[in-house]
Amino acid sequence: MSRIALIAGEGLLAPAIAAALDEPLVYALHNLNPQVPAQPFRLERLVPFLDELTDQGVTQVVFAGAIRRPRIEPDLFDQRTMAIVPRILMGMQSGDDAALRAVLDVFEEAGLSVLSVDQVLPDLVPGEGVLAGEPSARDKKDAERAAQIVQGMGPLDVGQGAVVAQGLCLAIEALPGTQAMLEFAALHSGLKPDPNGPKGVLYKAPKPGQDRRIDLPTIGPDTVRQAAAAGLGGIAWEAGSVILLEREAAIDAANAAGLFLWARP
Structure with missing residues (x-):
């Protein structure tokens, strides 16, 4: 058997x-x-x-x-x-x-x-779509910038995430992990040029060429709460390539905090 x-x-x-x-x-x-x-x-x-x-x-x-x-x-x-x-x-x-x-x-x-x-478990890896809130046009530009940064880090095998606000990279993920990246971004939130502008986006994606059978990026309710504590506007990720744990709880947490969740094409 x-x-x-x-x-x-x-x-x-x-x-x-x-x-x-x-x-x-x-x-x-x-x-x-x-x-x-x-x-x-x-x-x-x-x-x-x-x-x-x-x-x-x-x-x-x-x-x-x-x-x-x-x-x-x-x-x-x-x-x-x-x-x-x-x-x-x-x-x-x-x-x-x-x-x-x-x-x-x-x-x-x-x-x-x-x-x-x-x-x-195919349902753990969401396809393209907005799951909570609604990213603005400027949020989408920040997500695009963050995606470029994560892709650029890929050949160096450093991390799978970045935080971008108003076009500026506030933090990148390294060995300490996502929570440490978000805490770092929170400490430097004052660097945003416009205090009333977009709050920023956490973006996650696999490294280019990564074997997707292991170590896919993961987000969940804790990630949502950490992003909210960092003062961000939402979380975006590469659709079909990131694990979303406890989907309903993550969506509820995002709605409660006013964050968007976007599986980006």
Whole structure:
């Protein structure tokens, strides 16, 4: 019997995916605290872990949730995993996307097919349209500018988001994440040329060329509340490419705060 394994990260995505699957086997890196019961595994023993999945009839794997890089313990490597370490370390040195792609390659070489989140739960990735509020023409220009910035950061594998207000970039996403970016933008909101002009837009999109089976950008009610606290006018993202968690709660939060939510074509 074919089974699906869920590799759970932190946050609300893993529980949502687990609930959509039929009795998945759930695992998580040992340094993570996922919000779903999971058996831990270590990167240093990746090949034996893949053997375990195969032995249990697993043919498909889905990654869901935020993953923090574990601290590597060299003494724990088995001989077969040691043979693939150079590939993984090279990926880690190149950036998050390269590191994740290297891990995906290893899973697929073991005969495991990697599913994307939208293959499991298509409704989590909204198509084009306005979900709350209504972006103005100037908001749309700010979203366009932010999209250009995120696309420009792509080859550097830095982040998946930017905050733009009145044509000016107030913050970009880096390793500390979205909340840190929004807090930084809030601290510098006084740089907007017109205090009465557009409040600004948070924009999120995958990196150009990113493998979309893993690490898609994610927003949810918390993101909406953080954007409101930063004094922004709304959130825009690349339609069909960003995970929206707790859609109804996010829309309600946006309406309550007077923010727009726009899946941008």
